[in-house]
Amino acid sequence: MANARGRLMIEGAAATALARRFGTPLYVYSxxxxxxxxxxxxxxxxxxxxxxxxxxxxxxxxxxxxxxxxxxxxxxxxxxxxxxxxxxxxxxxxxxxxxxxxxxxxxxxxxxxxxxxxxxxxxxxxxxxxxxxxxxxxxxxxxxxxxxxxxxxxxxxxxxxxxxxxxxxxxxxxxxxxxxxxxxxxxxxxxxxxxxxxxxxxxxxxxxxxxxxxxxxxxxxxxxxxxxxxxxxxxxxxxxxxxxxxxxxxxxxxxxxxxxxxxxxxxxxxxxxxxxTAEAGTLLTTLLYRKTVLGRRLLIVDAGMNDFLRPALYGARHEIIPANPRPGPRTPADVVGPVCESTDVFGRGRRLPPVKPGDVLAVLNAGAYGFSMGSNYNSRPRPAEVLVDGRDIRLIRPREALSELLDWRRCKSP
Ligand SMILES: Cc1ncc(COP(=O)(O)O)c(C=O)c1O
Missing domain, CATH: 3.20.20.10 (Alanine racemase)
Known part of the structure; x- marks a missing residue:
């Protein structure tokens, strides 16, 4: 999956290029x-x-x-x-x-x-x-x-x-x-x-x-x-x-x-x-903020438990790696989402190389019970999905628009 420079590739596509082109959170399937x-x-x-x-x-x-x-x-x-x-x-x-x-x-x-x-x-x-x-x-x-x-x-x-x-x-x-x-x-x-x-x-x-x-x-x-x-x-x-x-x-x-x-x-x-399908799928997410709360180092990413529920629901463990790793020592951090639930955690104490806001992280083996278990909790639109076949890249589900999510005409006022 990684190329000679340690950059994450999904078949012929660099994960960071996919994130730039389609935005994150993004499901990518090989x-x-x-x-x-x-x-x-x-x-x-x-x-x-x-x-x-x-x-x-x-x-x-x-x-x-x-x-x-x-x-x-x-x-x-x-x-x-x-x-x-x-x-x-x-x-x-x-x-x-x-x-x-x-x-x-x-x-x-x-x-x-x-x-x-x-x-x-x-x-x-x-x-x-x-x-x-x-x-x-x-x-x-x-x-x-x-x-x-x-x-x-x-x-x-x-x-x-x-x-x-x-x-x-x-x-x-x-x-x-x-x-x-x-x-x-x-x-x-x-x-x-x-x-x-x-x-x-x-x-x-x-x-x-x-x-x-x-x-x-x-x-x-x-x-x-x-x-x-x-x-x-x-x-x-x-x-x-x-x-x-x-x-x-x-x-x-x-x-x-x-x-x-x-x-x-x-x-x-x-x-x-x-x-x-599990191993064919990767969830790409962008690091938004870093902070330390009461001695714990936190990395806050733009994907939440509404996008990928398995860790919150089953305590499932998924490897998390930077798509384009920076050199430097690995330090433990909790990778968490933006959803207002304390179970919105993708991984605790993960030893990751140095990361900065804007970096793309990849949650691996996310192709099963990922998007299909997703929801709009916290009024968050669902992510996009992309299929890579060699060098061929296809958007197989566009990102949900806020206008689709907040379709007021379907909800009658009292
Ligand atoms: C009846 C039945 N068959 C097959 C499956 C697929 O399970 P898995 O994805 O673990 O192979 C499920 C999962 O809930 C199921 O309920």
């Missing part, structure tokens, strides 16, 4: 990095029946989605908005899975009309509504049941979704009951089982346990005359974070391939989001 991750997954899961469904929530920029769709990826969506985005981006309906604990009737209708691969259903009441909605349209809804496997993973509690006490899925016993019910229901076409362990997982063991559970549930179903044709293992593949090892892609793929062999003719789905 197409080569995205393609590299996609290739790694494609190679690891190159086996008949495997389907890679990109979790659109990780990065919902339409240009990024279009690239992934063009490369033949499927999609995992969790709302009517994501479904629309997936369809507009060119993902094939027959490769779209629809997850989420609270799908509405409208969202079900949209999925049924589009002809998606399956709905990952998370409760008995949702199953009943999906059946009624499908019957009213004269269709049968394709259904998989989301199991909460109660497998603890070593990630932040906010991103561990398969723990006891989490809202996702149903217990393995309940999943069996719902699967049998779905198999008998005239409005439904039962297809299989779905699990998702959480995010930022760096071990193969949780996938091994998940696969054992899905295999044993499908054997129980088979014994009762119900065959599964889809086994969906969810996402959660970890992406680079300081102090973490690499995600064991080969070991996880061999675990899941082994599981797939247990069921000839099965479609085996994985739903990675972060693994594909």
């Amino acid at each position: 197409q080569a990095a995205l393609r590299g991750r996609w290739e790694a997954l494609r190679q690891a899961f190159q086996a008949p029946g495997f389907l890679l469904c990109y979790a659109i929530k990780a990065n919902s920029n339409p240009a990024i989605c279009r690239l992934l769709a063009r490369w033949g990826t499927g999609a995992e969506v969790v709302s009517g908005g994501e479904l629309l985005l997936a369809l507009h981006s060119g993902f094939k309906p027959s490769q779209i899975v629809f997850s989420g604990v609270g799908k509405t009737r409208e969202e079900m209708r949209a999925g049924l009309r589009a002809g998606i691969l399956t709905f990952n259903v998370e409760s008995e009441e949702e199953l009943a509504l999906l059946s009624r909605t499908a019957k009213a349209l004269g269709r049968r809804a394709p259904v998989s049941i989301r199991v909460n496997p109660a497998i603890a993973v070593a990630s932040h509690p906010h991103i561990a979704t398969a723990r006891a006490g989490s809202k996702f899925g149903v217990s393995p016993r309940e999943a069996l009951r719902l699967a049998l019910k779905a198999a008998k229901s005239p409005g439904l076409r039962f297809l299989g089982l779905h699990g998702h362990l959480g995010s930022q997982i760096f071990a193969a063991a949780p996938y091994e346990r998940e696969s054992r559970l899905l295999i044993s549930l499908s054997r129980e179903l088979k014994a009762r005359g119900v065959a599964i044709t889809i086994a969906d293992f969810g996402g959660g593949f970890g992406a680079e974070e300081p102090g973490r090892r690499e995600f064991p892609l080969d070991r996880v793929s061999s675990v899941l391939r082994r599981a797939a062999r247990a069921f000839p003719g099965l479609t085996t789905i994985i739903e990675p989001g972060r693994y594909l």
